[in-house]
Amino acid sequence: MSHKKSEMLKVFRIFIILLFIVPCSFVKANTEEKPSSTLESTGEKFNASKLIMEHIADAYEWHIAKFGDSQLSLPLPVILYSQTSGFHIFISSKFHHGHETYSGFRIVGEESKYKGKVVELAPDGTEVRPYDFSITKNVASLFVSIFLLLVIFISIAKRYKEEHNRPPKGLQSWLEPVILFVRDDVVRASIGEEKYKKYLPYLLTVFFFILINNLMGLIPIIPGGANLTGNIAVTMVLALFTFAIILFSGSKDYYLHIVNAPGIPWWLKLPIPLMPIVEIMGVFTKPFVLMVRLFANITAGHIIALGFYSLIFIFGERSPIQGYGVSIVTIAFTIFMGLLELLVAFIQAYVFTLLSALYIGMALEQHNEHAEKIH
Numbered sequence: 001m002s003h004k005k006s007e008m009l010k011v012f013r014i015f016i017i018l019l020f021i022v023p024c025s026f027v028k029a030n031t032e033e034k035p036s037s038t039l040e041s042t043g044e045k046f047n048a049s050k051l052i053m054e055h056i057a058d059a060y061e062w063h064i065a066k067f068g069d070s071q072l073s074l075p076l077p078v079i080l081y082s083q084t085s086g087f088h089i090f091i092s093s094k095f096h097h098g099h100e101t102y103s104g105f106r107i108v109g110e111e112s113k114y115k116g117k118v119v120e121l122a123p124d125g126t127e128v129r130p131y132d133f134s135i136t137k138n139v140a141s142l143f144v145s146i147f148l149l150l151v152i153f154i155s156i157a158k159r160y161k162e163e164h165n166r167p168p169k170g171l172q173s174w175l176e177p178v179i180l181f182v183r184d185d186v187v188r189a190s191i192g193e194e195k196y197k198k199y200l201p202y203l204l205t206v207f208f209f210i211l212i213n214n215l216m217g218l219i220p221i222i223p224g225g226a227n228l229t230g231n232i233a234v235t236m237v238l239a240l241f242t243f244a245i246i247l248f249s250g251s252k253d254y255y256l257h258i259v260n261a262p263g264i265p266w267w268l269k270l271p272i273p274l275m276p277i278v279e280i281m282g283v284f285t286k287p288f289v290l291m292v293r294l295f296a297n298i299t300a301g302h303i304i305a306l307g308f309y310s311l312i313f314i315f316g317e318r319s320p321i322q323g324y325g326v327s328i329v330t331i332a333f334t335i336f337m338g339l340l341e342l343l344v345a346f347i348q349a350y351v352f353t354l355l356s357a358l359y360i361g362m363a364l365e366q367h368n369e370h371a372e373k374i375h
Contacts, residue, residue: 045317046310046313046314046316046317048307048310048313048314051306051309051310052302052303052306052307052310055225055227055302055306056227056230056299056302056303056306057116057227058116058136058137058138058227058231059116059136059137060075060076060078060092060095060107060118060134060136060137061073061074061075061076061092061093061097061137062074062076062137062140062222062225062226064221064222071097073093073097074222075091075092075093076091076092076134076135076136076137076140077089077090077091077092077134077135078090078091078092078094078095078105078118078134078135079132079133079134079135080105080118080120080130080131080132080133080134081130081131081133082104082120082130082131083130084120085104088103088105088130090102090103092134095107101121104120104121105118105119105120105121105130106118106119106121107119108127112127114127114129117129117132118130118132118134137226138226138227138228138231138234140223140226141213141216141223141224141226141228142213142228142234144216144223145209145212145213145216145228148212149205149208149209149212152171152175153208155171156171156172156175159172160172179204182203182204182207182353183196183200183204186203186207186350186353186354186357187199187200187203187204187353187357190354190357190358190360190361191357191360191361191364192361192364195364199245199249199357199360202241202245203353203356203357206238206241206242206352206353206356207349207350207352207353208349209238210229210238210294210348210349210352210353211345211346211349213226213228213229214229214298214344214345214346214348214349215342215345216228217229217230217298217302217345218338218341218342218345227298227299227302229294229295229298229348230295230298230299230302231295232291232292232295235290235291235292235294235295236291238290238291238294238352239287239288239290239291240287242287242290242356242359242360243286243287245360246283246286246359246360246363249360249363249364250363250364251363251364251365253365254362254363254364254365257279258276258279258280258283259273259276259279260276261275261276261279286355286359289355290352290355290356293348293351293352293355294348294351294352297344297348298344298348301337301340301341301344302341304337305334305337305338305341308330308333308334308337309330309334311326311330312326312327312330
């Protein structure tokens with residue numbers, strides 16, 4: 001047992017070294033020279049929408065801090081496939097925070113329809129979007145969260161296997177009540193005693209994946225700060241997983257009742273199939289609700305918190321006294337929003353898991369003939 005613990009500690013130490021020491025060799029503080037036409041920093045107006053969108057959007061680098069015109073960031077790998085020149089792999093620092101072109105590629109700004117993305121510049125000057133497999137900030141955050149999930153739950157599972165008769169301790173004692181709550185009050189209650197074990201691993205994984213990434217999004221410093229669960233592509237994939245499980249696990253009665261729901265007057269089914277249309281739409285709106293609910297709630301929390309921060313600079317432009325005065329109220333509201341987002345991080349993980357379990361349970365439900373006759 002001690003040998004296995006030491007191996008786990010070695011893996012964790014290696015991860016910490018790779019995460020904090022090795023990237024430091026790539027971290028670069030760049031100072032851009034502004035052209036003469038650009039306003040001086042003292043005369044530049046604060047753009048709240050730009051600040052908010054930069055913080056909640058994905059990026060090719062992990063921004064750490066800004067000191068005047070110098071930016072401190074962690075560059076990430078850019079992996080592109082061009083139909084004309086093949087694969088290109090390089091570090092995002094080659095773009096110098098989006099101000100320079102490298103090997104015919106550049107990050108375009110607000111003036112382009114590919115805002116914030118890498119494009120290839122054709123000889124005639126047109127912008128062509130290459131196949132983009134880059135490790136962006138959200139992808140890097142995804143890898144970090146996966147690593148944390150593996151380390152945490154593999155260690156807990158080994159302890160359960162080797163010392164199942166002993167009381168939980170350490171991290172296991174913290175997570176066991178949460179695991180039991182999800183198992184008993186969410187999955188078992190929604191799917192049923194007979195079939196819940198088949199879907200428990202997926203639903204536990206979804207719950208803790210969303211929870212860990214929600215909490216990491218609240219941490220302002222690297223490796224936190226990425227808006228992963230506020231990215232609609234991520235929530236869409238999670239919703240599609242649930243949708244696929246529903247489609248492949250649905251019982252015969254589930255599909256039969258979609259086209260011929262029991263207890264519904266015949267004139268709602270014939271000659272115009274109103275209820276079958278509604279039921280078929282419901283099959284697709286369920287994963288859509290899962291996708292949008294998680295995306296909207298997490299993104300809205302970040303926007304509100306950043307909006308409160310922006311008030312300090314907006315009022316500060318008018319008068320330093322107003323800026324200092326509103327900062328007291330703003331900081332108070334920001335702390336309140338931080339605590340509220342901490343609660344929302346747990347609630348959204350719970351709601352997504354609960355709805356997924358309910359939808360799966362509805363698809364698995366069996367209806368006997370006697371029940372149909374009663375209706």
